[in-house]
Amino acid sequence: MRNQYMAKVLVYNKLVTEDQINAYKDKVSDSKDIGQVLVEVGLLKPALYQKVLAYVRDLEAKNAQAETAAAANAAAIAAAKEREAAKAKEQAKEQAKAQATPPAKKAAANEAPSAPASSSQGELQIEGNDIYGKSSISAKEVKAVAGLESTQLAEFKPTMQESEPEAPAAPAVAEEPAKALPTHFAVESGEGAPVQAPESLSPTTSLAEMIAFARKFNATDIYLYPDRQVAMRQSGNIVPVTEEAMSVSELSNRLDDVADCFDDGYKIVQGENFSKTAGVPGVGRIRLSVTWFEGVPSVSIRIIQAESASLESLYLPPFCESFAELTSGLVLIAGPSFSGRTTTMLTYAETIMRNRETYIQTVEKPIERLLRNTAGAVAQREVGLHVHSGVEGIELAMNNGADVILFDHLENMDELSLLLQASNAGALVFAVTTGNNIHALLSRLLASVPEVSRTNFAYTLAEQLKGVIVQQLVPVVQNQGLILACEAMKVSSTVANMIRKNDFSQIAAAISSQHDQGITLDDSLQKCVESGYIDGFEAWKRAYDNRRFASYRPAK
Template sequence: MSDSGFSLFQPKGAGDADRSVLTPPSAPAQAEPTSAASPSAAPLVPPSAPPLFPPAHAAPGGAPPVARQVDSPKALDAPAPQVSAPQAPPPATPPISMGPAAVTAPQVAPTPVQTSVSPSAPPPAAAAATTAGAAAPAQQAPTVRPHLGSTTAAPPAPSIVAMPPQRRDDDDDAPHRAPVAEASPAHHPGRRSAATPADGDLLWALHQVVREGASDLHLAVDAAPRIRLHGSLRDLATAVPWTAEKMRSALHSIMSEAQRDIFEKVLELDFAFTLTEVSRFRVNVYQQRGKMGAAFRLIPTEIKSLHELGVPDAVSRFSTLPRGLVLVTGPTGSGKSTTLAALIDLVNRTRADHIVTVEDPIEFMHSNRKSLVNQREVGADTHSFQAALKHVLRQDPDVILIGELRDLETISTALTAAETGHLVFATLHTQSAGQTVDRVIDVFPPHQQGQVRAQLAATLQGVVCQTLVPRASGAGRAVATEILVATPAIANLIREGKTFQIPSALQSGGEIGMHTMDQHLADLVNHGVITHAAAIEKAQDLESLKQLIHRGDSMAGAGQGGGY
């Protein structure tokens, strides 16, 4: 002890390394309650004041702090008693003596004492957090849960929980981290996950359609899913029958709330569903015997050319027309939408036009190439074909695609658009050129049919009737067509109502690309593309087909490829 009678004592407790107390030699030592102030704010005590001792370590579990009592001045020179604590305290610091000048010196903020921490001792940050926890109100620590599948109980929650860094695309060690396992519908058809909200069994069935090269998927209650492959239905391997609840759950998983409401009201629904970047489906949901059912039609995202599809060369010339009406017809599943998509794609690549499509639903997606393409879907982008076509003429279109001519108003608008200088493409469910002309005219009431005949004779530029026939090799189907090209003779037959003479005009118009369905079927048989039996099933006039096959005539420019 120095001559001044004062000594500066630095206690040994952890977290109290920065505290200093001045005590007079003659004053009896007393225990003072621990202050809740910051550990770094150590007051300077005058010589007449009783000694003030810093708080000791807080006992575990939030017990009150323990005060150390000094009975005599000699106790200041003795080593401080060891206080039990959860962690090892930092090394002791010997007492420091100060003169009287230290009492009147200005107060300086204490500098933290640098201490070395042994491997068994907690880091300084943890010790500081422990000391601060004794003075500040306790805060609830976040819950730490064990890993899934672990049998070990969760460890006690620390006062500070270090969160793992989030993965970034530019992290160098990102490829070395374990990926998060997600359910794959292809491998786990019965499992659903947040990443794949659609029903797993449904996704698996749709993937099978793509893998098998099928065209359709059919779903019915109490039956296993079936696919249409090369025109024939067959069960999916390993598939099991679906219950009514399973059907409802699976179909609802790919429908929006609005679509569910529409189906509940009208019991019919058409929409498009995208499976992957290379697979889209046109979906029709219906109800039969009080239970839901559905049909999925595969729509390839890659648009093939007319040549790749095997369509005759004469069809490609329709894409160069400045105006008029071109109809692509055929039964359901005959590839009408695929042929129309190829025609629109040809226009898109070769002409700087504005193309507007109205479809239900949108099937093939067209990107802007040389032309500007706007595609509108009934239900999502417009309320009906009639509403869209009513305003389409104000959108400055050059080419208009109408998904289907369903009623009088749609057909009337299509004729008006073609008459006012636009090129209009549309579809109908007819199987011959003559039947197509009659279908358009018969929609109108009798007192308007004469006017419609004259209007159709002036605007109709071409008709492509088509059907798909299984190939003789068994690999896919070939397209057979009947093509009408507008000529003064054809226009006169339409105007006079002599549609029964159209087949004769088609047979004699081979030089400009016209032919009948039987002519194309016979040509495919003579080239070995399809079998004789397959041609007979699709023939319009059986006797005419037999004669054409026997003669072995070959059509110039007839397509024999096929990518349907």
């Protein structure tokens, strides 16, 4: 019973998950309960385990007392029944009236009320004190754990401040609504005294110095895995940067380095996967992703560039620069993950801010690079930090009269519909989404709309869509960095008609025929090869029609 009670308490109070209980319950033995197993694998702190154990022992003691009392009560009732039965039998011999009354029924009429029957499901009604001395009676249903007995347990809420002495229980406070936003809204930039990059790295190097090292050598990502060398991604290739492997303890120390740097005051919880941005003093902003396996973390760090960029430096087709001159309409920026879509979108914002006074509002998931608008105003809002959802962020931007709206990134049709509504109302909208080419992107957008409203949506999209960029980052020869290859177009009347008809079979031909107003991915890759930026093999791997680059195909 102890393991069943302990599992219920741990799951109900969100100290561990039901899946974690099920994953390790096979390791339970007569000498080791489920709490000790979870402590060994690092999912439960020893101090919390001791509090849970004390609570469960108290619960077992109370249940034992209740069972003893119930047994004594049952014995007394049985003795009373025997006395009543004997008395009824004696009376039956003396009175004729008693002959018509079954002795059992008469005995039942005279016997004392019996104790309430216990639940067939083994539910417990617990009365007493919890581990904080708070008197309580609880009949709260606890979420069932597969393979364990269903019980009802008194509420158990351990404090995380284990170093402080326990205080008397405070009056109950109503729980914060599920959709409440964080109270901490500051966005940390990571500014401060610059951290110097070391000459070489080791697993004991601080996380700030690792980030400084990555920036110095233009690495885009840092990877920290247990019992492996520290690695970084440079020019699209992953290379080790330490000779020694990183131990689990050193990996935990690197997480401690960044624990207080999150924008919303987020605290790292062992066993809880997450991906968030943070500002690390002296080295700038990063995006930290942590995945746990058996209590051990694996860490991926994306380096967020703080420097402003120009459209010219992105090597976009020249006609794409005109998108920054638009005053209304929708521009879609697509591509696979880690293809620089957000960088392109923010570069458009910075170009607009340099050339005209405007009010720009972003809705990001999450905020990465911070914008500075010296010729107008800019407001950056993060979903989950400043607004509950992307839809709420768009509505807020529309209500505030934003001239330019940047949205990163589209996840549903409600968001796209609102962005079309915003562009129709006079705003210029840049939105990041997924897609490998323009044909697939437009086909997917229209296929996502219910057929009954697809025609109206297609007409609205054809009217408001001004341009599309689908980009990829390709390694430059000799590991000299990355260059952008893209498929892009201005939406011409021909393309707009295709959108209205939901027929994109000739979209590639239409893009090619636009000459200085469109470029296919294969044409872009061809230019990169001819300019000597990329190897032909890279073009062959990425081309829409790789027969065009068949001569670069490696021999089998």
